[in-house]
Structures are given as structure tokens and as C-alpha cells.
Amino acid sequence: EAAVTQSPRSKVAVTGGKVTLSCHQTNNHDYMYWYRQDTGHGLRLIHYSYVADSTEKGDIPDGYKASRPSQENFSLILELASLSQTAVYFCASRLDRGEQYFGPGTRLTVL
Amino acid sequence: GMPVEQNPPALSLYEGAESGLRCNFSTTMKGVQWFQQNHRGRLITLFYLAQGTKENGRLKSTFNSKERYSTLHIKDAQLEDSGTYFCAVGGASSGSWQLIFGSGTQLTVMP
Numbered sequence: 300e301a302a303v304t305q306s307p308r309s310k311v312a313v314t315g316g317k318v319t320l321s322c323h324q325t326n327n328h329d330y331m332y333w334y335r336q337d338t339g340h341g342l343r344l345i346h347y348s349y350v351a352d353s354t355e356k357g358d359i360p361d362g363y364k365a366s367r368p369s370q371e372n373f374s375l376i377l378e379l380a381s382l383s384q385t386a387v388y389f390c391a392s393r394l395d396r397g398e399q400y401f402g403p404g405t406r407l408t409v410l
Numbered sequence: 411g412m413p414v415e416q417n418p419p420a421l422s423l424y425e426g427a428e429s430g431l432r433c434n435f436s437t438t439m440k441g442v443q444w445f446q447q448n449h450r451g452r453l454i455t456l457f458y459l460a461q462g463t464k465e466n467g468r469l470k471s472t473f474n475s476k477e478r479y480s481t482l483h484i485k486d487a488q489l490e491d492s493g494t495y496f497c498a499v500g501g502a503s504s505g506s507w508q509l510i511f512g513s514g515t516q517l518t519v520m521p
Contacts, residue, residue: 332508341414341496341511357508387451391509398443398458399500399509404451 302326303402305390311408318377320405322390328400330393331373332357333365335386336404342389348373380409413437414499416512423519428485431515433497435478440501442473442480443509447494456482487519
């Protein structure tokens, strides 16, 4: 069974502060993704990576950076958190084509 | 218009009833993934299809890439089926194989 974990599960941050969200997968998957979900909406892609030490921009990358230091780990970094970045963030992994496996989500509140 | 449209936006069913959810997309896609998002916010994968039809218990899903739609059929609805159902379509655009999500169908099953 695919396993994707995220930490922290929830976080409160102050405007202008730095936030790092972490994702870890134990499936040896090549692709990893960061999505955000706003209340009442579907998920949108922020960044993705298909190999360690390389990241690519998704549909809504502004205000976010990503880091893939190893195949297993993928981080999302908010250098200067803003109110508009309050959302639930999901990490996912995928081997090649096909099904994506999602983590439990991180609820971020920026005050 | 929206690249992925889900209908209906909301649906109420009595226990034991059945209904279908529909997902239309604007361009040819390679696969569809259906999720249930429960009250805790967790995304549970129901199906991934690259073609044809799959069944799992009371659920059945169809994916028609050529005609650009997918359906999810629920029969003998149970209270635990309540939640938001998302379809997400995937393709090789920009090499990311990202999932593009619809806005969801909020299902309420009533006793």
C-alpha cells in the first residue's frame, strides 16, 4: 500500500513568516506533487518534481518554493506567508503514469 | 470554461437510493481518478481508470476519453457515503501528468 505522510498536520503562521511543509513517501515513486485546496473547491497544482534535486512549477507557483532533496522527500516553502495562503495543502506521489497517492493534508492558517 | 466540470454540484439521496455523478472535461485526457473527501478532509481514492469501466461493491465508474466524460454511479446509498466527491483528470500536458480537479459534488445521504 502506497504511503505518503505529511508534517505538520496543521500549522498556524504569522503573516510574513517562513513556513515549511514536509512530505515523505516510502513507495520509491518518481513523481511528487504539492496541491492546495481552498474551502469549497478542488485541488490546484503548485509545484511538482519528477526526480531528486529538481522541481517544476505547476499552475499556481507564485509565493511558493519547492525542494526535493531526495526521492523520498519533497518540501513546500513559503518564504513570506500571506493571508491568501491559508488553505489545506496536499502532497501526492506517482510512479509513472496512473494513479496518484495522496497524503492526509496539512491545514495551514496564516494570521 | 472550466477544464473539468462536475455535475451536480450537490445531491441529496435517501438511504438505499442510487444516483450518478458526471465529470466532463474540455480536452482529451489519459485517465481519471475519483475521490471521496470525508468530513476529516482526507482524500480517499475510489477509482483510477485509463479506459472503460470499473466496479467496486456499490460503486461503478466509467471513463470515455474520446467523448470527454467520466461517471461515478452509487447504488444502495449508505450514510457513510456522505461527503464531497471529486473527479480529477490526468494527461501528459507539460510533462507533469498532473491531475486537474473538478469543483466536486457534495453528497448528503439521509436516513
